[in-house]
Amino acid sequence: MQVEKNFEPTVVAFCCNWCSYAGADLSGNNRIQYPANVKIIRIPCSCRLNPMFILRAFQRGADGVILCGCHPGDCHYTSGNYFARRRMTLLFSMLSFLGIEKERCRVEWVSAAEGAKFAATMNDFVATITRLGENKKLEDLRCKK
Amino acid sequence: MTVSYYPGCTLKTKAKNLDLYARKCAEALGIALEEIPEWQCCGGCYPVAKDEIATKLSSVRALAAAKEKGQTLVTVCSACHNVIKRVNHDMQTDEEIRDKVNRYRAPDEPYEGETNVLHYIEMLRDLVGFDKIKEKVVNPLAGKKIAAYYGCLLLRPGKVMAFDNPENPSILEDFIRALGAEPVLYPARNECCGGYLTLEDPEIPKKRSETVLQSAQNHGAEVVTTACPLCLYNLQKNGGSEIPVVYITELLAEALGLK
Amino acid sequence: MEQNNFKETVLRISGVNPKKCMRCGKCSGACPNYDEMEFHPHQFVSMVENGEIEKLMTSPSVYKCLTCFACVERCPRQVEPAKLIEAVRLCVIRQAGQNHLKPDQIPEMLDEDLPQQAIVSAFRKFTK
Amino acid sequence: MQRIGVFVCWCGSNIAATVDVKKVAETLGKEPCVVYYENYQYMCSEEGQNKIINAIHEHKLSGIVICSCSPRMHEATFRRTAQKAGLNPYMVEIANIREQCSWIHKDMATATEKAIILGRAAIAKVHLNTPLQAGESPVVKRALVIGGGIAGIQTALDIADAGFEVDIVEKKPTIGGKMSQIDKTFPTLDCSACILTPKMVDVAQNEKIHIYSYSEVAAVKGFVGNFDVTIKRKARYVKEELCTGCGACTEKCPQKKVPNDFNLGLDNKHAIYIPFAQAVPKVATIDPDYCMMLKTGKCGVCSKVCAAGAIDYKQQDELVQQQYGAIVVATGYNPIDLKNYDEFAYSQSPDVVTSLEFERLTNAAGPTGGVLLRPSDRQHPHTIVFVQCVGSRESGEGCGKTYCSKICCMYTAKHAMLTREKYPDTEVYVFYIDVRTPGKNFDEFYRRAVEEYGVHYIKGMVGKVSPENGKLMVQASDLLDNKQLKIEADLVVLAAAIEPDPSARPLATMLTTQMDTNDFFTEAHPKLRPVESATAGIFLSGCCQGPKDIPETVSQASACAAKVIGLLAKDKLLGNPCVAESNELMCNGCSSCEKVCPYGAISYVDKEFKMPNRTIAVRRVANVNPAVCQGCGACTVACPSGAMDLKGFSNSQIMAEVDAICK
Structure with a gap:
């Protein structure tokens, strides 16, 4: 029997510059560990996230994508995270329509003061994705090296 | 309106007055107390340890029986109330306990803390309304200075019991006011009477109960009222005072002209 | 080793994290039965953390706690000392032959007004 | 084709201990278009920056990637470095390999691999970077200070001193704040009013300062240098300009x-x-x-x-519009509501008071004329118990605050000392968990209370206060003696935790500044930018940022003023060039972007376009005002035709990062 290699998922995290990216920095400042599978992309606000970016990530082989923004009501740009929330709700229904496990994509609100929450969220998300296994449905094999 | 009623062991023997008048008054106030068939003793104390399962089953059986009928579960003994409400809270919030209890009982439908548990006094406030009781009073206890004794069981832990402000409650005082009497506020009303330690070492309940009655009398109380048979026992037996201690249901029955 | 086992058991069955304690002593300020106890609520917290469980287990203090939860209610850090005391007592009475109250002791303790509730409660607290 | 340079920082051992910096630099050096790579101990140091400048010159770099700490830390530094070397500052990208890599991982191989991927993503992005020019906007030379306590007063005086106009908005009828209620100040015991009221008079007489008392900020629009603020002057039913204050x-x-x-x-x-x-x-x-x-x-x-005819029963609230270049938040604090601490009988006995109430009871201008009397029977108390940390330092699961309120240890020592000095027949007990006295002459002060004034300091906490027979029975623990004490007290004083003023939260929303979970305003950097908020042009003064005593508040207030003066001294401000931009040729005029813009930065214009058949068509297209756009990017996603994009965070740039990470 072939021994399966430990599955190390690729996880993309989009973080808004003002809250969640700072929250991620804070978890670094406090040396709170979370898996290296998570790679963060900085965007000015969660409302900058075009759902296309998420689909692109899945197409390119990401196993999970998470969007982190300021808590509702705390957006640096007043209302951006409300837009993000609505857009993500639409994306979730589309993903479930496509038969993609909805757990592969997540939205979390993490403030600049919540370093511990950021790390906990990432630990949990990576554990979820590891359990789900590889994203095979949306990955575009043509994009593979 | 019909509610499920859990009397508890002591109300069937030593605290018959608590039970008798609870039933009479409820009837007069338009609430039918439907006793849960074949209820089992709650055990008197809530089993605090997280690994206690068997000791919680009797409470869960009563809770599940009320759920089946879709009724609120009403208790009048403070101890039963404390145990059943806290077990219900466990069933709502502690996944491990819920899981183990349901596996053990293996019911058709697992019990997950759906039943609403009310103490008799909460029932009077929320289902009847103190205003309505005030209207029904035929024999107002006017001029009587009554000290409500909460003890520890009704109030704590505050977050689980969600009964009233655990350090400065007012529900029994409002009740006393509705009966036409004057409530007495005194600081020891939420201090412990000494409880079951009376069995082993009555000296402890003696000190505790004396403190309680002293405090009540300092503030001008003429009567002390409680909902707990053990508190009543300790205050009467160990309190070192002649001040009358009565059940809340006795006061209610008196005011409603049912005694 | 034994000691660690007791500590583990106490922490597990109480669900209490004594590390949350900031040593303010409000539990012992609130305790109505303080003067009857050899070890006081705040000591239960620190001694459990230090693994001195056996010292607590042999102390009569474990039978003096009224479980009135005043310490739990007023603790500013939600440490819940009463749960620790209960857990230590359980460590004692769950051992074979360690019941603190025996049925044949009951008759001499009774008086005619004593409510059942007292006996039932004492049994639950003191025996297994 | 870009010519990219990669610079990997060790950050001493902060990065180098867990990331193989040399390997990262070499691996990234093999990426397409990377013509230069280097690793160095401290990239942000002068030496490190010189290395970057030299490399840009020598290798004619068109873009650089710095693998270092968070861009929130040093992005601005490295952009200035690039500019010094003649490179557009927006041709710089940072890969965060410290906060988001070396500090959170322990395994060197894993961390190195992640650092390489983060570097690749930054390289992928810089490929698509374009030089950006920040627009300029003028600065309104006027500051707004919200809150007229000692923090607001000091900030306003300092700004006015530098020659700029300042408005103070105070919601109460007078400025002065909490300090005006305090009797004496620690550790010098000088009278609070004696040092505060002259400052209040200075404010009143300063030509540059205008006070809007009994007023609130109703709305804030605009951005740094150009805030447009609506102030609500509440009706006081007295014409301020006529009233002489005769009484x-x-x-x-x-x-x-x-x-x-x-x-x-x-x-x-x-x-x-x-x-x-x-x-x-x-x-x-x-x-x-x-x-x-x-x-x-x-x-x-x-x-x-009223001889002056100042009374006006018909007076209405009035809205005033005013422009400001900078806004200072100085909204202060309040003691918490003690409704959840009834074990101390605060709501049951008038003789249980908060420390602030105790200040009034000892103040010569207070309700007892400065004679210490119990509120219940106006008798002199002979035993006083002080309880520390009421509602402070809690676990956060209950009703209290998780932080230390900082000022209580010192003011309680002050209260205890003053009581013993004025009334030596009074026994004073202080129950403490810890006595925290960092500060100049603070610990000496506390020791004096114990040693010279004979205040009984007891390590332990009060568990219950019972009003009995006109006394307060205090049941408490003495941890050092391992005893439970029962003290018959006449007065109990609770050192209630302090919390931000409730007006702070809605204000933060108006100002789009951040708060922490306790509703304290968050500073831009906890160490290096303590008086600025993360939102440009908004500054923080006093307790709105965290608990502080008076000396600390005053120093922060002056620091805040220095920052405001620095801003107002500029004639023009460089804006954020990372703003939205619409591609007119793709815009279909649907107005989706206009609807989601929170700043009203997008308008529509009719524009003539040359069509392929040499005709001219007039089309309605979106137009972004770069001075108003704050660069959130909401419009870019709303745009159905893909015409709207965000400079610096363009669709293609983010996609490139995604691709680099997912490879």
Whole structure:
């Protein structure tokens, strides 16, 4: 029997510059560990996230994508995270329509003061994705090296 | 309106007055107390340890029986109330306990803390309304200075019991006011009477109960009222005072002209 | 080793994290039965953390706690000392032959007004 | 084709201990278009920056990637470096390999691999970077200070001193804040009013300072240098410009049963009142909840006695529009509500008071004329128990605050000491968990209270206060003696935790600044930018940012003023060039972007376009005002045709990062 290699998922995290990216920095400042599978992309606000970016990530082989923004009501740009929330709700229904496990994509609100929450969220998300296994449905094999 | 009623062991023997008048008054106030068939003793104390399962089953059986009928579960003994409400809270919030209890009982439908548990006094406030009781009073206890004794069981832990402000409650005082009497506020009303330690070492309940009655009398109380048979026992037996201690249901029955 | 086992058991069955304690002593300020106890609520917290469980287990203090939860209610850090005391007592009475109250002791303790509730409660607290 | 340079920082051992920096630099050096790579101990140092500058010159770099700490830390530094070397500052990208890599991972291989991927993503992005030019905007040379306590007063005075106009908005009828209620100040024991009121007079007399008292900020628009603020002046039913503050109206007002909030309800005031003798502005205010004239139309006594004719029962709230270059938040603090601490009998006995109430009870201008009397029977208390940390340092699961309120240890030592000095027959007990006295001459002060004044400091906490027989039975633990104490006290003083003023949260929303979970404003950097908020042009002064005593508040207030002066001294500000931009050729004029823009930065214009068949068509297209756009990017996603994009965070740039990470 072939021994399966430990599955190390690729996880993309989009973080808004003002809250969640700072929250991620804070978890670094406090040396709170979370898996290296998570790679963060900085965007000015969660409302900058075009759902296309998420689909692109899945197409390119990401196993999970998470969007982190300021808590509702705390957006640096007043209302951006409300837009993000609505857009993500639409994306979730589309993903479930496509038969993609909805757990592969997540939205979390993490403030600049919540370093511990950021790390906990990432630990949990990576554990979820590891359990789900590889994203095979949306990955575009043509994009593979 | 019909509610499920859990009397508890002591109300069937030593605290018959608590039970008798609870039933009479409820009837007069338009609430039918439907006793849960074949209820089992709650055990008197809530089993605090997280690994206690068997000791919680009797409470869960009563809770599940009320759920089946879709009724609120009403208790009048403070101890039963404390145990059943806290077990219900466990069933709502502690996944491990819920899981183990349901596996053990293996019911058709697992019990997950759906039943609403009310103490008799909460029932009077929320289902009847103190205003309505005030209207029904035929024999107002006017001029009587009554000290409500909460003890520890009704109030704590505050977050689980969600009964009233655990350090400065007012529900029994409002009740006393509705009966036409004057409530007495005194600081020891939420201090412990000494409880079951009376069995082993009555000296402890003696000190505790004396403190309680002293405090009540300092503030001008003429009567002390409680909902707990053990508190009543300790205050009467160990309190070192002649001040009358009565059940809340006795006061209610008196005011409603049912005694 | 034994000691660690007791500590583990106490922490597990109480669900209490004594590390949350900031040593303010409000539990012992609130305790109505303080003067009857050899070890006081705040000591239960620190001694459990230090693994001195056996010292607590042999102390009569474990039978003096009224479980009135005043310490739990007023603790500013939600440490819940009463749960620790209960857990230590359980460590004692769950051992074979360690019941603190025996049925044949009951008759001499009774008086005619004593409510059942007292006996039932004492049994639950003191025996297994 | 870009020519990219990669610079990997060790950050001493912060990065180098867990990331193989050499390997990262070499691996990234093999990426396409990377023509230069280097690793160095401290990239942000002068030496490190010189390396970057030299490399840009020598290798004709068109873009650089710095693998270092968070861009929130040093992005601005490295952009300035690039600019010095003649490279557009927006051709710099940072890969965060410290906070988001070396500090959170322990395994070197994993961390190195992740650092390489983060570097690749930054390289992928810089490929698509374009030089950006920041627009300029003028600076309105006027500052707004919200809150007129000692923090606001000091900030306003310092800004005015530098020659700029300042407006103070204070919601109470007078400036002065909490400090005006305090009796003495620690550790010098000088009288609070004696050092505060001269400052209040300075404010009143300063030509550059204008006070909007009894007013609130209603709306804030705009951005750094150009805030547009609406101030609501609440109706005080007295014409401020006419009132002379003679006090005839308050003497004659028949409604005398109004709880006096200045004395925390310990006595009563009239329905028309001046909060205290040294109020600034010294103008009467009518409390509409109690004034008989306003409630029933029957009275009018104050109007009859006012020689200046200042009373105006018909006065309405008034909105004032004003422009500011900078805004200072100085909204201060309040003691918490003690409704969840009834074990201390605060709501059950008038003789259980908060420390602030105790200040009023000892203040010469207070309800007892400075004689310490119990509120219940106006008798001199002989035993006083002080309880520390009421509602502070809690676990956060309950009702209290998780932080230390910082000022209580010192003011309690002050109260205890002053009581013992004035009334040596009084026994004073202080129950403490820890005595925290960092500060100049603070610990010496506390020791004096113990050693010279004989205050009983007891390590332990009060568990219950029971009012019995006119006394307060205090049951407490003495941890060092391992005893439970029962003290018969006459007065119990609770050191209630302090929390930000409730007006702070809605204000933060208006200002789009961040707060922490306790509603304290978050500073831009906890160490290096302590008086600025993360939102440009908004500054923080005093307790709105965290608990502080007076000396600390005053130093922060002055620091804040220095930052404001630095901003107002500029004639022009460089804006954020990372703004939205619409591709007119793709725009279909649907207005989706306009609807989601929170700043109203997008408008639509009719524009002529040359069509392929040489005709000219007029089309409606989106137009972004770069001075107003803040660069959130909401419009870019709303745009159905893909015409709208965000400079610096363009669709293609983010996609490139995604691709680099997912490879």
